[in-house]
Amino acid sequence: MPSSISPSKARKHEIHGTHEGALPAGLRKTAADRPGQAQPVPTRDIPARPWAKMGAAVFLLVALLVSAWEWEARTWLGLHAGDIDDSPQSWAEQRRLADFAPVAIVGDSRILFDTDLDRFRQLTGVRPIQTAIVGTNARALLASYANDPGFHGLLIVGLADLSYFRPEGVGLGEGYLKAYDKNDKPAQLSGLWIDRLLQRYIAFLDSDYRLSKWAIRFDHGWRKGVDSPYEDVWKLSETYDRRQYAMWDRIETDPYLRAHARHAWNLFKGPPLPPAIADSVIANSAEAVRRIRARGGDVIFIRPPSAPELRKVEEGRLPRAKGWDRLISGTRAKGIHFDDLPAAQGLVIPEWSHLSRKCATVFTDAYVRRLVQLTPRIHLLANAPPPLTRADCVAKGAA
Numbered sequence: 001m002p003s004s005i006s007p008s009k010a011r012k013h014e015i016h017g018t019h020e021g022a023l024p025a026g027l028r029k030t031a032a033d034r035p036g037q038a039q040p041v042p043t044r045d046i047p048a049r050p051w052a053k054m055g056a057a058v059f060l061l062v063a064l065l066v067s068a069w070e071w072e073a074r075t076w077l078g079l080h081a082g083d084i085d086d087s088p089q090s091w092a093e094q095r096r097l098a099d100f101a102p103v104a105i106v107g108d109s110r111i112l113f114d115t116d117l118d119r120f121r122q123l124t125g126v127r128p129i130q131t132a133i134v135g136t137n138a139r140a141l142l143a144s145y146a147n148d149p150g151f152h153g154l155l156i157v158g159l160a161d162l163s164y165f166r167p168e169g170v171g172l173g174e175g176y177l178k179a180y181d182k183n184d185k186p187a188q189l190s191g192l193w194i195d196r197l198l199q200r201y202i203a204f205l206d207s208d209y210r211l212s213k214w215a216i217r218f219d220h221g222w223r224k225g226v227d228s229p230y231e232d233v234w235k236l237s238e239t240y241d242r243r244q245y246a247m248w249d250r251i252e253t254d255p256y257l258r259a260h261a262r263h264a265w266n267l268f269k270g271p272p273l274p275p276a277i278a279d280s281v282i283a284n285s286a287e288a289v290r291r292i293r294a295r296g297g298d299v300i301f302i303r304p305p306s307a308p309e310l311r312k313v314e315e316g317r318l319p320r321a322k323g324w325d326r327l328i329s330g331t332r333a334k335g336i337h338f339d340d341l342p343a344a345q346g347l348v349i350p351e352w353s354h355l356s357r358k359c360a361t362v363f364t365d366a367y368v369r370r371l372v373q374l375t376p377r378i379h380l381l382a383n384a385p386p387p388l389t390r391a392d393c394v395a396k397g398a399a
Contacts, residue, residue, distance in 0.1 A: 099150035106141035111158020136173030146288035208235035261351035307352035358393035
């Protein structure tokens with residue numbers, strides 16, 4: 001051994017190999033082994049394994065589990081592929097189109113559920129832009145159109161009286177309105193398109209029945225001091241392209257879900273609304289209507305049906321004469337109340353607040369035929385289908 005090599009270095013040669021710094025196979029150099037040099041990216045030997053078979057096994061297991069959950073979603077939960085979740089991005093997409101459309105719709109969930117956009121088009125050749133939002137005060141949406149200099153069309157304002165005349169608060173649509181100008185970024189739009197594509201084929205992606213939401217609903221007040229999820233509003237509708245909403249068929253066929261939906265409304269209980277509130281609401285609405293008309297647009301109000309169980313409470317808190325009738329006269333606008341549509345009487349309202357899918361088509365047919373009599377902006381087509389009646393959506397002999 002050369003005299004220039006110290007005993008410690010000799011031992012290093014014996015341990016590390018044939019040259020200084022060498023390491024046995026399977027080990028990597030550390031910073032101490034490489035003085036004055038940057039530490040390389042750590043590497044390790046990959047052991048020989050049947051990686052292709054293992055990957056195939058994992059893929060098959062994941063595919064099996066996903067298929068099983070999809071089967072459960074469709075057969076047990078009653079979910080459907082093609083039920084596309086609504087979102088602020090989806091709403092903003094339609095809202096941007098409203099400035100170029102002859103007819104747009106705003107309001108709360110009643111006009112959203114109760115309007116069949118395809119039936120509207122069959123009758124008039126026009127498919128309205130649907131910008132109503134569940135759980136939202138229609139006044140805020142009316143104001144957003146009044147503040148939009150680009151809108152010159154016919155605005156249909158659908159309303160539930162107690163929502164429209166409530167003292168304050170926008171409701172669930174507040175986030176939609178605040179984020180409207182921010183929902184056109186490439187990342188948001190691409191996410192919206194990818195989500196839609198997947199939901200056309202996969203039912204379990206329904207946001208109302210994600211496992212994190214669905215599992216907690218088994219808690220019926222078991223935890224003291226914690227609000228029961230039974231008090232929340234659960235899935236009521238399905239959503240299709242261009243925000244076409246319709247009643248989820250399980251609300252019509254499942255007694256448990258139907259009873260829960262009725263319970264969630266709590267019959268809209270509350271004290272009567274003060275006259276001063278109605279005065280303020282009507283004054284603000286009149287100003288919004290005036291501004292839209294000043295640009296060449298127009299506004300027509302529509303009051304969709306509610307079941308007698310809810311209507312009794314609604315009339316007790318805000319009678320038609322003090323709410324709807326004053327709104328129409330105070331805004332000098334035209335309106336369509338379901339009380340005044342013979343074809344809209346006695347329709348099926350499973351959970352008392354929204355029409356069944358078939359009856360929504362009947363109500364749309366009825367109010368559109370009245371609409372074309374109130375405005376020259378739309379016309380009934382010469383080849384329009386014949387009028388629908390209650391018999392088209394209510395089983396024979398049903399009460």
